[in-house]
Structures are given as structure tokens and as C-alpha cells.
Amino acid sequence: MDRIARAFRRPEKRAALIPFLTAGDPSFDASFALFREVIAAGADLVEIGIPYSDPLADGPVIQAASLRSLRAGFSLPKAFELTAALRRDTEAGLVLFTYVNPLFQYTPERFFRDAKAAGADGVIVPDLPVEESDPVRAVADRYGVALIPLIAPTSGEERVARVCAAARGFVYCVSSLGVTGERAHVSARVRELVAMARRYTSLPLCVGFGVSAPDHVQSIAEYADGVIVGSALIRRLERAMADWPEDEAAWAEAVRSFVRELNFPLLRQAGM
Amino acid sequence: MTQQNAYPDALGRFGAYGGRFVPETLMSALQQLEADYRRLAGDPAFQSELRGYLETYAGRPTPLYFARRLTAAVGGAKIYLKREDLNHTGAHKINNCLGQALLAVKTGKRKVIAETGAGQHGVATATVAALFGLECKVFMGEEDMRRQALNVFRMRMLGAEVVPATSGTRTLKDATNEAIRYWVEHVEDTYYIIGSVVGPHPYPMMVRDFQRVIGDETKRQIVEREGRLPDMLVACVGGGSNAMGMFYPFVADREVALVGVEAAGRGIETSEHAASIRRGRPGVLHGAMTYLLQDEFGQVTPAHSISAGLDYPGVGPEHAWLHDTGRARYEPITDEEALEAFYLLSKTEGIIPALESAHAVAQAVKEARSMDKDQVVVVCLSGRGDKDVEQVAALARAPEGEA
Numbered sequence: 211m212d213r214i215a216r217a218f219r220r221p222e223k224r225a226a227l228i229p230f231l232t233a234g235d236p237s238f239d240a241s242f243a244l245f246r247e248v249i250a251a252g253a254d255l256v257e258i259g260i261p262y263s264d265p266l267a268d269g270p271v272i273q274a275a276s277l278r279s280l281r282a283g284f285s286l287p288k289a290f291e292l293t294a295a296l297r298r299d300t301e302a303g304l305v306l307f308t309y310v311n312p313l314f315q316y317t318p319e320r321f322f323r324d325a326k327a328a329g330a331d332g333v334i335v336p337d338l339p340v341e342e343s344d345p346v347r348a349v350a351d352r353y354g355v356a357l358i359p360l361i362a363p364t365s366g367e368e369r370v371a372r373v374c375a376a377a378r379g380f381v382y383c384v385s386s387l388g389v390t391g392e393r394a395h396v397s398a399r400v401r402e403l404v405a406m407a408r409r410y411t412s413l414p415l416c417v418g419f420g421v422s423a424p425d426h427v428q429s430i431a432e433y434a435d436g437v438i439v440g441s442a443l444i445r446r447l448e449r450a451m452a453d454w455p456e457d458e459a460a461w462a463e464a465v466r467s468f469v470r471e472l473n474f475p476l477l478r479q480a481g482m
Numbered sequence: 483m484t485q486q487n488a489y490p491d492a493l494g495r496f497g498a499y500g501g502r503f504v505p506e507t508l509m510s511a512l513q514q515l516e517a518d519y520r521r522l523a524g525d526p527a528f529q530s531e532l533r534g535y536l537e538t539y540a541g542r543p544t545p546l547y548f549a550r551r552l553t554a555a556v557g558g559a560k561i562y563l564k565r566e567d568l569n570h571t572g573a574h575k576i577n578n579c580l581g582q583a584l585l586a587v588k589t590g591k592r593k594v595i596a597e598t599g600a601g602q603h604g605v606a607t608a609t610v611a612a613l614f615g616l617e618c619k620v621f622m623g624e625e626d627m628r629r630q631a632l633n634v635f636r637m638r639m640l641g642a643e644v645v646p647a648t649s650g651t652r653t654l655k656d657a658t659n660e661a662i663r664y665w666v667e668h669v670e671d672t673y674y675i676i677g678s679v680v681g682p683h684p685y686p687m688m689v690r691d692f693q694r695v696i697g698d699e700t701k702r703q704i705v706e707r708e709g710r711l712p713d714m715l716v717a718c719v720g721g722g723s724n725a726m727g728m729f730y731p732f733v734a735d736r737e738v739a740l741v742g743v744e745a746a747g748r749g750i751e752t753s754e755h756a757a758s759i760r761r762g763r764p765g766v767l768h769g770a771m772t773y774l775l776q777d778e779f780g781q782v783t784p785a786h787s788i789s790a791g792l793d794y795p796g797v798g799p800e801h802a803w804l805h806d807t808g809r810a811r812y813e814p815i816t817d818e819e820a821l822e823a824f825y826l827l828s829k830t831e832g833i834i835p836a837l838e839s840a841h842a843v844a845q846a847v848k849e850a851r852s853m854d855k856d857q858v859v860v861v862c863l864s865g866r867g868d869k870d871v872e873q874v875a876a877l878a879r880a881p882e883g884e885a
Binding site: 262263264266267269270273280285286287309310311312313314315316336337338339341342359360361362363364365366369373384387388389 | 493501502503504505506507508509510511649650655659662663666667668669670763765766767768769774776778779780781782783
């Protein structure tokens, strides 16, 4: 069984926790340490965000994280270095998140070859809709890396069916209209979206965009297989960096404690 | 003509360019928009209503003017100006805005958004929003709001809300990012009026179709005046909507040379220019595959031009394709050359061009000089220069070297 599938079959978990951090934010070394904290604190899979100059699907928090990373000198090949370094001591699923232009410029062939060699299990490309995805998926399949697609509340049944039929790894269900970022509530529409997708795939269904708090995680776990948390986690990191600019241990603690908080409602012995 | 009907293909591709590289949330809306557009584009009632607005509201047809003193000053081919600057709101942008706003109205949308660089598209959008009673938000880079303060006031007077884009380079590229992000969140009740032949399919096709009135009129007018087609068309290219509108009806007329003019800023050998076709590589920007200014790893690099409307690191995908097929050629004009042409046209013809259009004038002057006196060049004078007067005056006051 591959690492993505395994991440969703942990007997002690009701659903998988999938934190997102931007690679290289605020520096390569600091970000490596933060990803390790996240994994140690209970992540079943992690999303490794590759910073991009024009992140169309992202709100201000991840835009700012991308900018910090790029200003610190991050470039695409370092994402593979970071992944390989993490892979040395974890069996957690590692999923790269990249916009399509960096992937095209690097070429899909090199991208998936290097992703595979680094130990990445999947790749999410938020601006690569199913219509445009066949050539990319062909390369991903050849290297045994899952091209994980997204569905949205506006997709409609026909598109959901088509996306699910071509899905690998898991299906990323976008919780609400809009870009990434914290929200007070998770839209009820995503529950219907997940239910619709269930009819078309047996792959795990994960919910992301706007998931900001343990009670969001808890309610999503009732119907989905995984919960993705990005902006809320990065905001904890930003706050720690603002409060303790030089103290990387404090950043790690902020990230660790939030991931634990998010993880708690997913643990079966927490008894709900 | 078959070529014109064949592109874009079913995936919205012009050769390798175009397509739809957007978040999934927008895909259904784009498919719906394409279906709505195709239905209404073929509806004579829609077309006649649009024609009515173009004639009685925008002031079409715009004149094709023979620039006699400019021609004499250059001493080569006859130079004609297609006077898009005489449209209501002062540029070609209104052609597209009327078409798209009417489309929004017919499909039941009461809210529109737009991005703007120089502010011309923002003003045109705010104008049609007022005309049709639509709620309007215009996204504009903070840097451009400073450069084009007058247009910011205009949009507000027209009842639009101007939303500053504070990310990235704070120019057109970032205003477009912000508009797309806003659209992702409000896609169910908001129509996005893109201002150029850029963005995901069907926008490049649709904007081209709404702008082709420029070329259609030009063709009729030049045949009336000269009894034949022109030897050359020259138009500036940022995203490229005035150029595409001018070129499109002539694409099948192989004897007509099509020359697009890119902003070379401080020179294409420097890093400060907006020459996407000359100096960029194919990549994805704002939902389309096209030529793009970018670094080795695909990070979009900032564009520079004296003119806010050309200050864009990408270009419409159909231009990318016209370039690759060799049907059109794309030439660079620097800030300095554009300024020179700005003064030249003002002084020889009493027409103050937009800095964008001054790029086209500069290239036309270069071309005309080496052509015969009986040859004909038509320049698309895409906009008037009122919005740029303050900026040009400030440059004239600045010490040597700071311009």
C-alpha cells in the first residue's frame, strides 16, 4: 500500500490531518525544522507549498508566505531538496503543491522525476483543470506520483464525475468559493460536494480552504477522510515570528501546539 | 477566412497558446460564459442592440484620418490614423466593455468587476456599469493609481469602487490577480469584464470579437479612401486588444503586413521592459498559455513601461500564435521613442496620443520612412493622451536622465 493510502488508514485516526506550509518560509532551514515539527505533532500527510510569484488561488496569508520564501532565495529545485531531507526520517505522505507555470518551465518530465527521487507521493496543481491535465498526468503516472485533483462547490456533477475518474491519491474538495484563507465557518455546501464525489470514486476525499479551528476539523471528520489546514497554521507561525523574531524554537512550538490542537478531535480515543 | 473560423479550437487554443489554466471554482462559470457568448454572438437582436450602443453612445464609426503633416514630416508612406481616441471615454476599451456589459445584463448579472492598468479599461467599465445600472468594482495597482490619479477620480465619479491592488508589483498584473481572486469568491453573481485579449478561454476570443469593429471599419474606410487594402497595420500591444481588433479582419489578407508594437521600456537589452514576445518564453499567466516575462524557474518577472497600459508581463495568446506563425511581427519601442512620437503627433497633427498609442506611432514612423510614398500604413490610435499629460509634463520638468 502506498504512503498516501496508508495515511488514511491509521486505526487511531478518524480522518487524516494534512497541514500545509510554504517551503522555504521564512528560510530553507527554518522551514525544514517546521515541517518536521508538523509531522511529529500528528500530521498524516503534509502539503509542501512551492512559492510562486502569482498565486491566484491563494489569499493574503499564503501570498505573504510565498513572498518571504522567494525573498529568502528559495527556488524550485530546493523543494525537492527539502522533500528528500524530510523523507529521510518519515513515512508520512509528502505532497507538493505548485502552480502550473513553474511545473511547465521545469518541464513535467524533470518535475516528476525529481519529485519521485525526493520521495514525494503526490502533486497538487491548483490551476490545472482536468481539461488541461492529461499530458501532465501521463508523466506523473509514469513516475508513480499521484496527480491529486481539486473539485469545488461550483463544479457540478458532470465535472465532479470527470475529475474523480481521473483522480489519483485523493481528491481535494474545496470547501467554499474563494481563495485560501481563514474563515469563521466552513460552508455546508462542501458536505454535499463530498457526498457527490463519493458516488464517483473510492479514493479518500479531503476538505481544505478556510479550515481554521479544531471544531472545523471535528465537523469535517464526520463526513470526509482528510482535513487540510494551511493559512491558519501559517498565521500561527507569522504571529510567533512577529513576537519572537529570533527564536526559532518558539516558532516550532507555535506550529507544534496548533497541529496538536487540530489533531486532537481526530484521535479515536478522544472519544466523541 | 477558414483560418479565422478555426481559432480558437474547442479547448480555447490558438495553436499551443490560450486554454484555461484557472482554479476549478471558475471552470463551470467559464464554460457557461462560453455557451452564453456563443448563443448571443449569433443572435441578431443582441448584435443590433450592441451596434446601437456603439453608434449612439460610443460614437462609432470612428474616423480614419489621413495624417498629412505627419506623413510629410516623415517623408515616406502615407500614414492614416484610426481614431479610436475619439470614442466615448477616450479609447478603444469601450467597444469591449459595451459588448461584455450587455452580455452580463442578458445573462442576469447585476455586478461587474474589472482590472485596469492605465485606468482606461476601468473608466470604460465604470461607464458601462453606470449606463446599464450595474454595481462596479475596479481593481487597480497602487502604483498605477498614483500614476493615473485622474482616471481614479473618473471611475469614482461614475459610481465605481476602485480597489487598490497592493500585492506584487502593484501594477496591471497584480490588479488582474486580485480581480481573479475576487471573482473566484463571487463567481455566482458577478461578471468579470476582462479588458484585453488575455485570460482564460473564452475571453481572448470574446474580447477580440468585440474589438474587431476597429478592423472591420478600417477595412471599409481605407477601401473608400484608397481603393485598396493598406500595406501595413501598426498597433501597440500590452495585452493586445486594440491590435487584435485591428488585425483580426485582415489576418486572411496576406498582403497586409501586421506589426504589433511592444513596450521596450528602458531597452529590451535591460531588465526594464514589457516586451513579452521579444524577450519572454511561453508560460501560463492569468489562465492562458502565452509569451511571458519570467525567470528560469517560471516566477513572473515585473514588466516596465512608461505607459501603464503596456506595463504587463504577458500578451494575448492569439498574438503569441500570430507571432509563431509569422503572420504578424512584433517590434520594440522604448519609453524615449514613445515620448518623441507623443510630441511629434501632438505638434504635427494637433492630436495628443495616449502613451500606449504613441508606441504605435513611433513604430509607424520608422516603418513609413523606408516605404514608398504611394504605400499606405494605418496606425491604430488606440487612445487619447489627456490621462498622460500630467506624467509627461512631470518628465519634461525632471532633470536629464531621470526620465
